[in-house]
Amino acid sequence: MINLENLSVRFEDREVLQSINLEIPEGTWSCLVGPNGAGKTTLLRTMLGMQSYSGSIKYDGREIAKNKSLNIAFVPQRPSIPAAMSVAEYVMLGRAKLDGWGKESAHSRSIVHEMLEATQLLGMQSQLVNTLSGGEMQRVLIARALVQEPEVMLLDEPTSALDLHHQISVLNKVEEIKATGVTIISTMHDITLGAMYAERIIIMQSGRVLLDGESQSVIHSPELRSAFDDRISVHKLENGRPVIIAAKRAAGLDHGVI
């Protein structure tokens, strides 16, 4: 269980996160949604323990600021692509904390092999990461985080640079990871896609949590539109799934407005 109590973060004189209270059960997927500058990435960085904060962030009762040993993996939005590093070397870095830097156990090399296979990267391990496509790079980032065997995985916009096909394959992979008991917290711009995968949606605006709840109830909630200044509308597809689009385009849809 992850508990955030009265969490606030200040950058000089600006309060970028204000009194955030969240309770995230183990093995669930929570998706942070909100406009740019809402504080989503700052919240992830703070949950990683990188940012000084007031209030508390507890993982199973252990405060993050005092527990550097917590195994939390992070998948960044934009990778820092190292000069001429191979896929295998990059993914192997994920084992460094567990093995001790500079050591690599046979077990670790097996885990890396296994995760490369799981992310369909086997056969590409000698390829240089700076020659990969966006979709392949995203899978490498996830594989590097996975070999950490984390308890919690934080993903910052895991699908923002991908086409729809790759978005779905990455999100399916994250869903499989969640099924193994890892707690997932991701940020995403696309609420529809977020609600399809995460069981919980947390809408953020100006450093505050505006709406928080089970995905389907958040997506149907009347407050959702006001959170986006009435610039969105929610529609229902034939299979009953909701879809959220910009209000300007809403008139063209055949399916009824909710």
Next chain:
Amino acid sequence: MKKNQIDRVWRWQITASAAAALLIACLLGVGFGPVNLNFGSIIRTLLGLPNGLENEDHTLLLELRLPRVVLGALVGAALATSGAVYQSVFRNPLADPYLLGVASGAGLGATIAITNGGGDLHALLPLFAFLGGVLAVAATFLVAGRLFADPSTLLLAGIAVGSFATAFQTYLQQRNSAALRPVYSWILGELTVANWDVVKWAGFYIFIALFVLIRISKVLDALMLSDEEAYSLGVSPQKIRLIAVAAATLATATAVSASGLIGFVGIVVPHLVRGLTKRATNRSLLSIAFVGAAFLVIADLGARTLLSPAELPIGVITAFVGAPFFLFVLRARNRGSQ
């Protein structure tokens, strides 16, 4: 590679080969010159065995060639290792050891020594160059605003400080045209000043710096990831970056003050080692130090034998040999990755 396992990231055999290359380079460096010395006699002399070199040859080896080869090796190791570290820290394959204003600062310090130093130039020049280099990097951090500045801010601050120091150096040179030639010669790099005193003080600082860098080399790999990923692996990227830059600056400033500005080693050698081993990890740092040392010892051998008895500036050799070889490795690697 075993089935269901990926290959090892680093192998000790690579480091051992690099050490062997340095040993061979050193033997060639002390053996060849206007007077060639017998390798067997050199080894016997160095090990204190009977039937070693005698008289002038003994002095030539121990008082002239050996300190020069050792200084060359120290400077080469310092520049190559610092270059590799800067490339990791700044996540920029084109970063070189002179990036944060060390070269321009040292150049300014050396010019001040040459234009105002009176008779005893060699005594003052290394100290002034060292202080100039270190002060320039300190100014870069000051301009960047804080110790934990992000890499791109530091880079830009380094460019600004470097330009200022170069402008000031040019002004001093124009005011004192007699200094143009010695400053120019220093800028091209020289190991002719080598003696055991220089080796001792340069060795002291370079060993400290290299010890620190090789100690942190494994953790330096975390800087190739984003700061968040590094943090998730228990590494504070800002602290490691600061230690790495401080140690690399100490190594570079010492190397520059002992031998002038020797270009290209800091870029060519790290890429050469990474290209040949097909590995980007900083666990290659010790091998990069060995190969950098060997490269400079061989370059110096060329500098003093090609136009013998005249000497070529060593910087000319490093660029002349380094550039085509570098392009060859780059091409081979690009072909390999396609």
